[in-house]
Amino acid sequence: MADTPAATPAASKTYKGSCHCGLVAFTATLSPPLDDPAQAAISCNCSICVRNAYLLAVCPSSSVEFSSGEDKMTEYKFGSGKFPHYFCPTCGTSLMCATGDMKAVNVRALEDVDLKSLTLKEMDGKSV
Numbered sequence: 375m376a377d378t379p380a381a382t383p384a385a386s387k388t389y390k391g392s393c394h395c396g397l398v399a400f401t402a403t404l405s406p407p408l409d410d411p412a413q414a415a416i417s418c419n420c421s422i423c424v425r426n427a428y429l430l431a432v433c434p435s436s437s438v439e440f441s442s443g444e445d446k447m448t449e450y451k452f453g454s455g456k457f458p459h460y461f462c463p464t465c466g467t468s469l470m471c472a473t474g475d476m477k478a479v480n481v482r483a484l485e486d487v488d489l490k491s492l493t494l495k496e497m498d499g500k501s502v
Protein backbone atom coordinates (compact mmCIF):
# COMPACT_ATOMS: atom_id res chain seq x y z
CA MET A 375 0.00 0.00 0.00
CA ALA A 376 1.42 3.31 -1.02
CA ASP A 377 1.44 6.10 1.47
CA THR A 378 -0.81 8.98 0.63
CA PRO A 379 1.35 12.06 0.42
CA ALA A 380 0.40 14.70 2.92
CA ALA A 381 -1.34 17.62 1.38
CA THR A 382 1.01 20.53 1.33
CA PRO A 383 -0.65 23.91 1.21
CA ALA A 384 0.09 25.88 -1.93
CA ALA A 385 2.75 28.52 -1.41
CA SER A 386 1.08 30.96 -3.70
CA LYS A 387 -1.93 31.31 -5.94
CA THR A 388 -2.59 33.43 -8.98
CA TYR A 389 -6.01 35.06 -8.98
CA LYS A 390 -7.82 36.58 -11.93
CA GLY A 391 -9.14 40.04 -11.28
CA SER A 392 -11.19 42.46 -13.27
CA CYS A 393 -13.55 45.37 -13.04
CA HIS A 394 -17.26 44.80 -13.59
CA CYS A 395 -17.35 45.83 -17.26
CA GLY A 396 -14.14 44.01 -18.18
CA LEU A 397 -12.19 47.05 -19.37
CA VAL A 398 -9.51 46.31 -16.78
CA ALA A 399 -8.27 42.75 -16.32
CA PHE A 400 -5.26 41.49 -14.43
CA THR A 401 -3.83 38.64 -12.43
CA ALA A 402 -2.48 38.95 -8.92
CA THR A 403 -0.23 36.29 -7.41
CA LEU A 404 -0.59 36.17 -3.64
CA SER A 405 1.83 34.34 -1.42
CA PRO A 406 0.51 32.72 0.67
CA PRO A 407 -2.92 32.33 -0.97
CA LEU A 408 -6.02 33.93 0.52
CA ASP A 409 -7.23 30.60 1.92
CA ASP A 410 -4.16 30.57 4.17
CA PRO A 411 -4.96 32.41 7.42
CA ALA A 412 -1.51 34.01 7.18
CA GLN A 413 -2.75 36.01 4.19
CA ALA A 414 -5.26 38.18 5.97
CA ALA A 415 -7.37 40.57 3.93
CA ILE A 416 -7.13 44.08 5.28
CA SER A 417 -10.36 45.73 6.32
CA CYS A 418 -9.51 49.35 6.97
CA ASN A 419 -11.63 52.10 8.48
CA CYS A 420 -10.05 55.04 6.66
CA SER A 421 -12.19 57.40 4.60
CA ILE A 422 -11.56 55.79 1.23
CA CYS A 423 -11.57 52.13 2.30
CA VAL A 424 -14.93 52.57 4.00
CA ARG A 425 -16.46 54.22 0.94
CA ASN A 426 -15.11 51.60 -1.43
CA ALA A 427 -15.77 48.65 0.91
CA TYR A 428 -12.24 47.59 0.18
CA LEU A 429 -10.87 44.27 1.31
CA LEU A 430 -7.20 44.53 0.44
CA ALA A 431 -4.44 42.01 -0.20
CA VAL A 432 -0.94 43.42 -0.31
CA CYS A 433 1.65 42.12 -2.76
CA PRO A 434 4.68 43.38 -4.68
CA SER A 435 3.75 45.36 -7.79
CA SER A 436 5.57 42.73 -9.85
CA SER A 437 2.94 40.19 -8.71
CA VAL A 438 0.22 42.09 -10.55
CA GLU A 439 0.10 41.64 -14.32
CA PHE A 440 -2.40 43.44 -16.49
CA SER A 441 -3.87 41.81 -19.56
CA SER A 442 -5.90 44.89 -20.39
CA GLY A 443 -6.74 48.36 -19.24
CA GLU A 444 -3.75 49.29 -17.06
CA ASP A 445 -3.51 52.68 -18.78
CA LYS A 446 -7.29 53.10 -18.78
CA MET A 447 -7.70 53.17 -15.02
CA THR A 448 -8.40 56.47 -13.35
CA GLU A 449 -5.87 57.42 -10.70
CA TYR A 450 -7.22 59.11 -7.60
CA LYS A 451 -4.82 60.84 -5.26
CA PHE A 452 -5.69 62.61 -2.07
CA GLY A 453 -4.05 63.71 1.16
CA SER A 454 -0.32 63.08 0.92
CA GLY A 455 -0.78 61.54 -2.53
CA LYS A 456 1.42 58.64 -1.49
CA PHE A 457 -1.33 56.05 -1.86
CA PRO A 458 -2.98 56.55 -5.24
CA HIS A 459 -6.13 54.53 -5.80
CA TYR A 460 -7.18 53.13 -9.16
CA PHE A 461 -10.64 52.50 -10.48
CA CYS A 462 -12.36 51.76 -13.79
CA PRO A 463 -13.63 54.96 -15.43
CA THR A 464 -16.51 53.07 -17.08
CA CYS A 465 -18.02 50.91 -14.33
CA GLY A 466 -16.42 52.51 -11.28
CA THR A 467 -15.03 49.32 -9.76
CA SER A 468 -12.31 50.13 -7.23
CA LEU A 469 -9.45 47.83 -8.15
CA MET A 470 -6.34 48.61 -6.15
CA CYS A 471 -4.11 51.14 -4.54
CA ALA A 472 -0.37 51.47 -4.74
CA THR A 473 2.54 52.61 -2.66
CA GLY A 474 6.13 52.46 -3.77
CA ASP A 475 6.66 49.07 -5.35
CA MET A 476 3.76 47.45 -3.50
CA LYS A 477 0.15 47.15 -4.53
CA ALA A 478 -2.94 46.49 -2.45
CA VAL A 479 -5.48 44.69 -4.60
CA ASN A 480 -9.21 44.78 -3.87
CA VAL A 481 -9.99 41.16 -3.03
CA ARG A 482 -13.61 41.81 -4.01
CA ALA A 483 -12.45 42.23 -7.61
CA LEU A 484 -10.78 38.79 -7.69
CA GLU A 485 -12.41 35.61 -8.94
CA ASP A 486 -12.76 32.37 -6.99
CA VAL A 487 -12.44 33.96 -3.57
CA ASP A 488 -14.78 32.83 -0.81
CA LEU A 489 -15.24 36.17 0.93
CA LYS A 490 -16.95 34.54 3.91
CA SER A 491 -13.95 32.35 4.68
CA LEU A 492 -11.32 35.08 4.53
CA THR A 493 -9.23 35.91 7.53
CA LEU A 494 -9.72 39.62 8.08
CA LYS A 495 -7.24 41.96 9.62
CA GLU A 496 -8.74 45.15 10.94
CA MET A 497 -6.61 48.19 10.23
CA ASP A 498 -7.14 51.50 11.96
CA GLY A 499 -6.28 53.66 8.96
CA LYS A 500 -8.59 56.38 10.23
CA SER A 501 -6.15 57.18 13.02
CA VAL A 502 -3.05 57.23 10.82
Ligand SMILES: [Zn+2]
Binds near residue numbers: 464
Ligand atom coordinates in the same frame (compact mmCIF):
# COMPACT_ATOMS: atom_id res chain seq x y z
ZN1 LIG B 1 -15.05 48.60 -15.73
